[in-house]
Amino acid sequence: RQSDANTVDSVDLTKASVLSGLAWGPRAWLVVGVLAIAAMVFLSPQPGSDELELANEMAEAQNIQGAVAAYGRIIQKWPDSMSAKKAVNARRTVMFEALKKIDKTEKDRLKVADWYAGFAKGNPDTSEGDASEVRAKEILAEVKEKEEQAAKARAKLADERRACASARSVDTKA
Secondary structure (H helix, E strand, O other), rough: OOOOOOOOOOHHHHHHHHEEEEEEEEHHHHHHHHHHHHHHHHOOOOOOOHHHHHHHHHHEEEEEEHHHHHHHHHHHHHOOHHHHHHHHHHHHHHHEEEEEHHHHOOOOHHHHHHHHHHHHOOOOOHHHHHHHHHHHHHHHHHHHHHHHHHHHHHHHHHHHHHHHHHHHHHHOOO
């Protein structure tokens, strides 16, 4: 395209050069290559991604044992993958949520406190581990308080029985 007889429109010339590849230097080709490789890495399926999706579906369906086992297999099979990192986090979350449900129903409070403490020990420096440690201490405090109340009740009952036995031994109406 010409604007007059002696000049060529520079926009059209630039487009033509870019399209033909003549204006691309080695740096431009390097950038394009790096971007292409990055796109392939980030857009390609990660090892274990299908298995992770299935494990997540099990967790959503409340199949806790199945999900935890599936997460474990992912971690074992592809330990350095992004899927394994996600599986570690998902497994921890699933187990913590299951532990919170057990906490609501299990009558043996010392057992639950022990499970929380074990979970906290196995998951240090995580929000779930910190919450488990706090909950274990709360349960132990609750158990201690109930034991103290029960001991006071037993002592009161023993005092009443002694008073009753003493009154019977005197054999008076008073």
